[in-house]
Amino acid sequence: MSFHIDATVRARNVDISLSVGPAETVAILGPNGAGKSTLLSVAAGLLRPDAGSARLGERVLFNLDGGSRVWTPPHLRGTALLAQEPLLFPHLSVLENVAFGPRSAGASRAQSRETARHWLAEVDVAQLAERKPGELSGGQAQRVAVARALAASPELLLLDEPMSALDIHAAPHLRRLLKRVLSGRRAVIITHDVLDALILADRVIVMEKGRIVEEGPTREVFRRPRSQFAAGLAGVNLLAGTVTEDGLRTSAAAGGASLHVAGHLDDEAEPGQPGVAAFPPSAVSVFLDAAHGSPRNSFPVAITDLEPHGDHIRVRAGDLAADITPAASAELGLEPGSRVYFVVKATAVQVYAA
Amino acid sequence: MNYSGVPRWVYGLAAMGGLFVLLPLAAMVAKVDWSRFIPLVASESSLTALGLSLRTSAASTALCVLFGIPLALVLARRPFRGQRLLRAFVLLPLVLPPVVGGIALLYTFGRQGLLGKNLELVGIQIAFSTTAVVLAQTFVALPFLVVSLEGALRTAGNRYEAVAATLGARPATILRRVTVPMVLPGLASGAVLSFARSLGEFGATLTFAGSLQGVTRTLPLEIYLQRETDADAAVALSLVLVAVAVIVVGLSYRRPHRADIPAEAAA
Numbered sequence: 001m002s003f004h005i006d007a008t009v010r011a012r013n014v015d016i017s018l019s020v021g022p023a024e025t026v027a028i029l030g031p032n033g034a035g036k037s038t039l040l041s042v043a044a045g046l047l048r049p050d051a052g053s054a055r056l057g058e059r060v061l062f063n064l065d066g067g068s069r070v071w072t073p074p075h076l077r078g079t080a081l082l083a084q085e086p087l088l089f090p091h092l093s094v095l096e097n098v099a100f101g102p103r104s105a106g107a108s109r110a111q112s113r114e115t116a117r118h119w120l121a122e123v124d125v126a127q128l129a130e131r132k133p134g135e136l137s138g139g140q141a142q143r144v145a146v147a148r149a150l151a152a153s154p155e156l157l158l159l160d161e162p163m164s165a166l167d168i169h170a171a172p173h174l175r176r177l178l179k180r181v182l183s184g185r186r187a188v189i190i191t192h193d194v195l196d197a198l199i200l201a202d203r204v205i206v207m208e209k210g211r212i213v214e215e216g217p218t219r220e221v222f223r224r225p226r227s228q229f230a231a232g233l234a235g236v237n238l239l240a241g242t243v244t245e246d247g248l249r250t251s252a253a254a255g256g257a258s259l260h261v262a263g264h265l266d267d268e269a270e271p272g273q274p275g276v277a278a279f280p281p282s283a284v285s286v287f288l289d290a291a292h293g294s295p296r297n298s299f300p301v302a303i304t305d306l307e308p309h310g311d312h313i314r315v316r317a318g319d320l321a322a323d324i325t326p327a328a329s330a331e332l333g334l335e336p337g338s339r340v341y342f343v344v345k346a347t348a349v350q351v352y353a354a
Numbered sequence: 355m356n357y358s359g360v361p362r363w364v365y366g367l368a369a370m371g372g373l374f375v376l377l378p379l380a381a382m383v384a385k386v387d388w389s390r391f392i393p394l395v396a397s398e399s400s401l402t403a404l405g406l407s408l409r410t411s412a413a414s415t416a417l418c419v420l421f422g423i424p425l426a427l428v429l430a431r432r433p434f435r436g437q438r439l440l441r442a443f444v445l446l447p448l449v450l451p452p453v454v455g456g457i458a459l460l461y462t463f464g465r466q467g468l469l470g471k472n473l474e475l476v477g478i479q480i481a482f483s484t485t486a487v488v489l490a491q492t493f494v495a496l497p498f499l500v501v502s503l504e505g506a507l508r509t510a511g512n513r514y515e516a517v518a519a520t521l522g523a524r525p526a527t528i529l530r531r532v533t534v535p536m537v538l539p540g541l542a543s544g545a546v547l548s549f550a551r552s553l554g555e556f557g558a559t560l561t562f563a564g565s566l567q568g569v570t571r572t573l574p575l576e577i578y579l580q581r582e583t584d585a586d587a588a589v590a591l592s593l594v595l596v597a598v599a600v601i602v603v604g605l606s607y608r609r610p611h612r613a614d615i616p617a618e619a620a621a
Contacts, residue, residue: 074519
């Protein structure tokens with residue numbers, strides 16, 4: 001009973017392969033245009049890929065590779081889709097919206113209403129049953145949309161940034177709700193938020209340019225990110241290259257010249273392997289001159305941005321970041337364009353295989 | 355926000371445009387011989403014509419809805435080769451002189467017509483019957499429903515249909531429970547316009563159905579006929595037609611009930 005999809009959509013340069021276990025929630029992260037929503041549309045049957053196949057348990061969702069082409073229409077797939085916007089049917093009451101799935105599956109009016117009441121209670125909006133969608137707040141409407149999706153008893157729940165259209169007060173509420181209803185359920189959730197991934201997902205997939213670039217258990221991915229995108233989300237600096245005896249040699253593409261980064265080698269990292277060096281911005285100091293003496297790393301950089309970060313100033317230089325105190329920033333006279341050195345102790349740098 | 359941004363002279367021209375429509379109606383009302391109004395309007399031939407007009411217009415509207423919904427769906431949803439051409443043909447009766455439409459219908463359903471020849475063999479005669487009246491009116495009224503509904507469908511988009519499908523609804527269920535209810539205001543105003551257009555059809559009806567009292571002589575034809583002999587009767591009947599049209603159009607344009615569409619659809 002697993003879900004597996006393999007799909008190529010040439011027009012959007014998407015080519016991915018993904019499996020999800022019966023009670024597993026997978027979060028898909030990635031920059032805009034990475035093909036995340038395309039993946040969900042293909043799984044739901046709203047978009048036809050150029051090639052590939054997908055199975056959900058015993059059911060073939062589509063198979064475009066063999067001689068006999070199979071295409072199961074969306075309503076027979078058992079894949080409910082929850083979008084950014086609730087998209088509640090405006091002409092139906094909240095109760096009728098939630099009863100829509102069971103009713104479409106052939107349940108009687110009374111039965112489907114009972115199911116709807118159950119799910120409305122489950123998402124704590126039972127008192128809104130008789131309202132019209134136009135009378136709900138954004139947060140309420142999205143909770144009703146969750147109830148509506150669950151009432152259709154999908155074998156796979158697809159969530160496309162369900163929190164992104166909500167204000168900052170409604171989002172935590174919905175996140176708690178999703179945590180409750182997604183446990184023990186198969187779901188794929190697209191998100192831009194580390195918190196969503198950490199709280200809701202068992203596993204994380206990072207997509208970039210239509211491909212999966214990183215995949216693993218949520219905590220593991222954020223603890224030791226291997227892609228620039230995941231590193232950005234996890235808030236660590238990441239340099240990719242080749243593992244050496246005492247650190248990492250970056251690929252020449254990073255800043256033109258190849259750098260040597262001294263760091264602490266992970267147990268599994270073998271010299272010669274491709275790997276990454278990761279260090280938190282808080283471990284980076286900023287100097288106007290190169291700081292010598294090992295075991296330290298000193299990277300010459302040009303500052304691209306300065307921004308407040310808690311009670312520190314985050315100094316950005318391309319993909320790298322340093323957190324320093326406002327006093328230090330003022331003393332150094334930092335501004336975008338300044339040429340400085342990012343200095344980080346070797347003991348603060350983790351080197352692991354990528 | 356009270357600022358309208360409309361130059362003053364626009365109001366002047368708008369007033370002139372409004373008068374251009376209102377003045378002839380007022381002139382007609384002024385010409386009505388009120389002392390004879392009731393007997394003129396309630397004459398047997400007038401009542402027969404009015405009844406026939408209402409019945410055939412209702413039938414035409416039903417046909418417009420039956421064929422107009424599928425046409426609008428096909429035009430509004432997925433693009434396909436020849437879609438623009440299809441739209442152009444569907445809208446053609448809007449710009450075609452109705453008498454031309456009548457001739458075209460005659461060569462299709464008439465005794466010597468394309469389909470008429472075969473229908474004649476099975477004993478069905480359409481030309482110069484009440485059925486012909488209904489067909490002539492449907493021909494000229496169909497574009498009104500299609501245009502109005504296609505616009506409504508495009509505005510609504512198909513995201514709700516996609517959600518409904520993932521919730522397990524078959525396409526037929528989606529059409530009945532989501533698509534049609536969501537574009538109901540557009541469908542209603544399209545149907546009303548079709549009804550009003552049917553009610554006023556003259557040229558196509560006369561050409562294709564003739565003017566047989568009780569069978570094909572609708573109110574506009576009756577008015578035209580009366581004008582030759584009794585101008586007062588023609589004016590009185592015209593007023594009835596205007597009144598019916600005003601009621602019908604007025605009913606549909608009370609207020610566009612957009613309030614039901616939630617903010618999320620507009621966002």
